[in-house]
Amino acid sequence: xxxxxxxFPGSNRERDVALAIERAAHRPASYVWHGDTDLPEGTDLxxxxxxxxxxxxxxxGAMSALSxxxxxxxxxxxxxxxxxxxxNGFQILAxxxxxxxxxxxxxxxxxxxxxxxxxxxxTNAAFTSLYQPGQVIRVPVAHAEGNYFxxxxxxxxxxxxGLVAFRYCDPAGQITPDSSxxxxxxxIAGVFNETRNVLGLMPHxxxxxxxxxxxxxxxxxxxxxxxxxx
Amino acid sequence: xxxxxxxxxxxxxxxPQGKAIAGALASLGFGGVEDVxxxxxxxxxxxxxxxxxxxxxxxxxxEKLLANTVIENYSIELV
Numbered sequence: 001x002x003x004x005x006x007x008f009p010g011s012n013r014e015r016d017v018a019l020a021i022e023r024a025a026h027r028p029a030s031y032v033w034h035g036d037t038d039l040p041e042g043t044d045l046x047x048x049x050x051x052x053x054x055x056x057x058x059x060x061g062a063m064s065a066l067s068x069x070x071x072x073x074x075x076x077x078x079x080x081x082x083x084x085x086x087x088n089g090f091q092i093l094a095x096x097x098x099x100x101x102x103x104x105x106x107x108x109x110x111x112x113x114x115x116x117x118x119x120x121x122x123t124n125a126a127f128t129s130l131y132q133p134g135q136v137i138r139v140p141v142a143h144a145e146g147n148y149f150x151x152x153x154x155x156x157x158x159x160x161x162g163l164v165a166f167r168y169c170d171p172a173g174q175i176t177p178d179s180s181x182x183x184x185x186x187x188i189a190g191v192f193n194e195t196r197n198v199l200g201l202m203p204h205x206x207x208x209x210x211x212x213x214x215x216x217x218x219x220x221x222x223x224x225x226x227x228x229x230x
Numbered sequence: 231x232x233x234x235x236x237x238x239x240x241x242x243x244x245x246p247q248g249k250a251i252a253g254a255l256a257s258l259g260f261g262g263v264e265d266v267x268x269x270x271x272x273x274x275x276x277x278x279x280x281x282x283x284x285x286x287x288x289x290x291x292x293e294k295l296l297a298n299t300v301i302e303n304y305s306i307e308l309v
Binding site for chain 1: 243244246247250294295296298300301
């Protein structure tokens, strides 16, 4: 799998995600500057990493969504290429219209940095194929604006078409209001686009890829991608 | 020509910041504030002198960048 990690001014998880990819794919990921206009030849996976691109000015991800590289990212996605946006990357995907909905300020108004439990809701995608349906995993979140919002019509469509990828849950896998760190609509932590080749995800699987830091539940996502995109 | 743009959350969209401000006002003893909605105010200095063209240009800016029309409304005032 040939992966390209887009670096925006203010990205800060690009090395974490590149390391997670390198461990799973046994080859390094390329870094691509947001001002570039082309992805490296043969790119299979594009990653929009976490961070605070453009200092979150105006709205999180709003300015990055208009960066020159995003035209190439949109073309890649339109060709069926895999794209994952994590945290600020999810906000960028939403602002760019590559996944539905948007991310609002956490209902608590607080920055939340802790481990959360997620239930894997769909395994019929390149990102999640090595998880078990309904599997409960533990990964960290670190965000102030992760409160996923879409109107009820959109939410019904996402659920009806199986495009909800992950939901916040309690350790037993129950979807409860208390298990959401941010007040997201219907506890949604991650969504696919309608062709399931784009994933927007608020938590950070790249930061749960080694036993020494508490677990490897996040590594499975990158291993799934390597299996799907050899 | 100057454009004043107000960006506000759509009706029905939870505004936790507005709620926090309403709570703070109540705790300061300001009674009778039933709801607070927080928004953004932007001032644009425009070279354009034709009001209709300026209106159209600022509308395009709002749609493309200044507002997220999934959750926000905007209003434009030219002065």
